[in-house]
Amino acid sequence: MDFILASVIDGLLLGFVYGVAAMGLTLIWGVMNVINLSHGPIIALGMFGVYLIFGAFSLNPYVAILIVAVLGLVLGVAIYYVAVQRVINAPHLSTLLATFSVNMIIIGLGTAIFSASPRNVEFSLGSLTLGPITLLGTRVVAAFAAMLVAGALYLFLYRTRYGRYIRAVANNRDAAELMGVPSNRILALSFGLGTMLAAIAGGLIATFFPFTILAGGAYELKSFVIGVLGGLGNPIGALFGGLILGVLEGIIPTFMPTTWVPVVEFLLFVLILLVRPQGLFGAKS
Amino acid sequence: MSENKVAAPAKKLRFMPQLAGRPYLGLSLTLAVIVIMILWPLVTGKDITRETVFTILLSVTLASSLNILLGYTGYVSFGHVVFFGLGGYVGFYLLAIQGWSLWMAMLAGGLSSALLAYLLGRAILRLRGAYFALATIGINEAMRAFINNFKPFGGPIGMTLNFQVYRDYGGASQALWMVFYTMGALTLLAVTVSFFVRTSKFGLGLLAIREDEDAAEVMGVVAPKAKTWAYVLSAIFPGIIGVLFFFKNGSIEPAPAFRLHFSIETIVMVMLGGQGTVLGPVVGSGLYQGIRGYLLTSAIFKNIQLAVAGGLLLLIVLFVPDGVIGWLRHRFPFLRRVLQ
Amino acid sequence: MILQVEGVGKQFGGLQALLDVTFDLPAGQILGLIGPNGAGKTTLFNCINGVYAPSAGRVIFRGEDVTASKTYDMAHRGLARTHQIVRPLNELTVRENVTVGACFGREGHTLGKASQIADEVLAFVELSDRHDQLAGSLNVGQKKRLEMARALAAQPYLLLLDEVLAGLNPSEISRMVDIVKRIRDERSVTIIMIEHVMHAVMNVSDRIIVLDYGEQIAEGSPEEVANNPKVIEAYLGDPELAEQLLNE
Known part of the structure; x- marks a missing residue:
């Protein structure tokens, strides 16, 4: 019983971080109906960003994540203007392939520079023991950081002018434009926010898991699952979706081999697409 | 109400002289290009040429099959490699464990992929746009994860072929040539099927679905049925050549069988040549493999070949979305008769 | 009735x-x-x-x-209909659009017969001279007539x-x-x-x-x-x- 409880709590902590990554994916989908296939490599860049800044300047990883977040925002805006803007109204295949080409470029350059060998950030916050449960300090902090990020995103979307603009563009781009919202810039900002969230998630993961430049792929697929679980386009739903996935990953291995986890995850993913494509928490918030 | 009964959707594939100009010219041209490719290794007499051409023929077959769904019907299947992998696994199991002949194994591989497509099709083809694309990714990943755990297929280790098996086909080196010519024949067949679909009544229904599914249904196209058959048709050849590929390879494992990247490469080939045309996937596959081969061997680009390929893809998506053949057809309308 | x-x-x-x-x-x-x-x-x-x-x-x-x-x-x-906001099959030619109507409508004609009907119907709505053009390139009035032709070709x-x-x-x-x-x-x-x-x-x-x-x-x-x-x-x-x- 204690073992299950420990797995669940561990899963929950991880779930918050998954949630942040998925929020990035789902925010972009919600605002501009684009599935960002460069999501995974950007998560990996977040990991490497923290790794490099930590290695070069011995900066606290959490400070490094702040820098990575800003870089992630800038990178996303750049990707939007270079690769996405021109095909934003084209059929889905175009945006899928445009973002996938960004994926290839990042992975191609990344492998050339960093090779595919595993890295890890040599950083520890010890561990926290609560009765029978022992939790890794970095995971606890990551979960709190993830909650903070989710809260900040919520405040940004619902309490600021640019947040309102984003929601207006997500709701109806043409109408928003008629009301004087600079829709193209808002789309660029939204894409940037989406990649920023991906980079932050990558940075947080890097504090407790080893990784390679290809590591983002697995988290990209998880983000798809979470995004669909929570309702594509619904960032808050994505956070809950992340928690559900985290708990599932914690619980499943207690009664079947770990290798069955992805089978369950992806079957659930396809099932939800078929039965409830708007997700468990509704498609757009 | 007997006069209201509708003829069953095109059982007979008829060509459409009025609609397509002189279509057989286009087919002959396409097939001629492929025949020249098949004969090329005979001319050079080198094994390396044969291997290069084999890769191109494999790509042409996959791309032409995918094109039936992607180009004609307008459904983006991102996880199409699932049919290659599943067919490959079923066939390989029958070959290696049950001792079936290659031919029967190929047939079984193709049929099992077709069956999977039929069962899946009824369910996931209801999804549109990006939702369908995501579902196909999910199915491929679920299948890979499942095979990874499936003991009869060897789990994560996969299966290997006893070397003795090649003896039935005249020894290992002879078998390689036989595999090559079989691949060539299948490519010709796949492209011919693609052509007849494109120029049939069934194909016209698919094109209508691609352009506007609801309007097509209002005009009487039974979209759920047509889409499912398009999906099935696009799954058969990948299943068959999956068996052939892994027979040649001698072993099969989950990762290479269900590699998502491979799926996306196939989409790129279709796009590069021109989706929705018969010749497009052929040209696109040749170009893609040509560029890839050059980048992999060039001193400058060798290390960053993936990034360069990504850059090229981006340029195509942004500036030549109709692909080479699409662009030519658009730019020079008189070429439409030959470039199909 | x-x-x-x-x-x-x-x-x-x-x-x-x-x-x-x-x-x-x-x-x-x-x-x-x-x-x-x-x-x-x-x-x-x-x-x-x-x-x-x-x-x-x-x-x-x-x-x-x-x-x-x-x-x-x-x-x-x-039963055939037209749409308030026209829905041409943009990347198909005018004749192909109308052929879809004849192929899949009430009679379910074969392609050959369907394209004959398409020609006849196109003449009826006075669009024959556009038959080879892509439907997406027509003007609004022509698109309306195309919708009509498509519906008629089904012989409803x-x-x-x-x-x-x-x-x-x-x-x-x-x-x-x-x-x-x-x-x-x-x-x-x-x-x-x-x-x-x-x-x-x-x-x-x-x-x-x-x-x-x-x-x-x-x-x-x-x-x-x-x-x-x-x-x-x-x-x-x-x-x-x-x-x-x-x-x-």
Whole structure:
């Protein structure tokens, strides 16, 4: 019983971080109906960003994540203007392939520079023991950081002018434009926010898991699952979706081999697409 | 109400002289290009040429099959490699464990992929746009994860072929040539099927679905049925050549069988040549493999070949979305008769 | 009776888009369907041809209950329609568009026969010279005629025309009105047409039904409807149309 409880709590902590990554994916989908296939490599860049800044300047990883977040925002805006803007109204295949080409470029350059060998950030916050449960300090902090990020995103979307603009563009781009919202810039900002969230998630993961430049792929697929679980386009739903996935990953291995986890995850993913494509928490918030 | 009964959707594939100009010219041209490719290794007499051409023929077959769904019907299947992998696994199991002949194994591989497509099709083809694309990714990943755990297929280790098996086909080196010519024949067949679909009544229904599914249904196209058959048709050849590929390879494992990247490469080939045309996937596959081969061997680009390929893809998506053949057809309308 | 609509209603969430619409349509008539914007006219079409399943009532087509049939079933049974906002198959040629109608409509012709029919129908709607052009490249008036040709190529018993005159200039309108009349007279197709161009609909219709807020407020000959006080009242919310109507 204690073992299950420990797995669940561990899963929950991880779930918050998954949630942040998925929020990035789902925010972009919600605002501009684009599935960002460069999501995974950007998560990996977040990991490497923290790794490099930590290695070069011995900066606290959490400070490094702040820098990575800003870089992630800038990178996303750049990707939007270079690769996405021109095909934003084209059929889905175009945006899928445009973002996938960004994926290839990042992975191609990344492998050339960093090779595919595993890295890890040599950083520890010890561990926290609560009765029978022992939790890794970095995971606890990551979960709190993830909650903070989710809260900040919520405040940004619902309490600021640019947040309102984003929601207006997500709701109806043409109408928003008629009301004087600079829709193209808002789309660029939204894409940037989406990649920023991906980079932050990558940075947080890097504090407790080893990784390679290809590591983002697995988290990209998880983000798809979470995004669909929570309702594509619904960032808050994505956070809950992340928690559900985290708990599932914690619980499943207690009664079947770990290798069955992805089978369950992806079957659930396809099932939800078929039965409830708007997700468990509704498609757009 | 007997006069209201509708003829069953095109059982007979008829060509459409009025609609397509002189279509057989286009087919002959396409097939001629492929025949020249098949004969090329005979001319050079080198094994390396044969291997290069084999890769191109494999790509042409996959791309032409995918094109039936992607180009004609307008459904983006991102996880199409699932049919290659599943067919490959079923066939390989029958070959290696049950001792079936290659031919029967190929047939079984193709049929099992077709069956999977039929069962899946009824369910996931209801999804549109990006939702369908995501579902196909999910199915491929679920299948890979499942095979990874499936003991009869060897789990994560996969299966290997006893070397003795090649003896039935005249020894290992002879078998390689036989595999090559079989691949060539299948490519010709796949492209011919693609052509007849494109120029049939069934194909016209698919094109209508691609352009506007609801309007097509209002005009009487039974979209759920047509889409499912398009999906099935696009799954058969990948299943068959999956068996052939892994027979040649001698072993099969989950990762290479269900590699998502491979799926996306196939989409790129279709796009590069021109989706929705018969010749497009052929040209696109040749170009893609040509560029890839050059980048992999060039001193400058060798290390960053993936990034360069990504850059090229981006340029195509942004500036030549109709692909080479699409662009030519658009730019020079008189070429439409030959470039199909 | 080619079509019987019995107490058809349609609800979207809390909105009652159609309420208890009932009428019979004998073969060979042109029935005009008018009413202010948002009156539920297109919703009624959608309930008849299977885009929506009605929330209440029945639709009987040529003696058979076809309530909530699929759109393609309705097409096979001999019902064709045009769309208020044209829906050409943009990347196909004009002739291919029309061939789709003939191939998959009531008769389900083979390609060869279908393209013959397409040519004949294109001549009928005066689009022959455009047959090789991509449908997406036509202008609005031509696209409207293409919609019409596609529907006709199916050789339907009943044709639903949704604002085929909207957005056309006066000369195009008279050309289209002429085509509509000829469809009934030469091809013996029964027609229901939704229309806002009053003088045209009054001119071609044998009978008119007026919808307002989803309810059937009047039915009768063009003269009867034009003089019905309830109709005039309904249109007062739409001053421009009311004025037009009063001027007739």
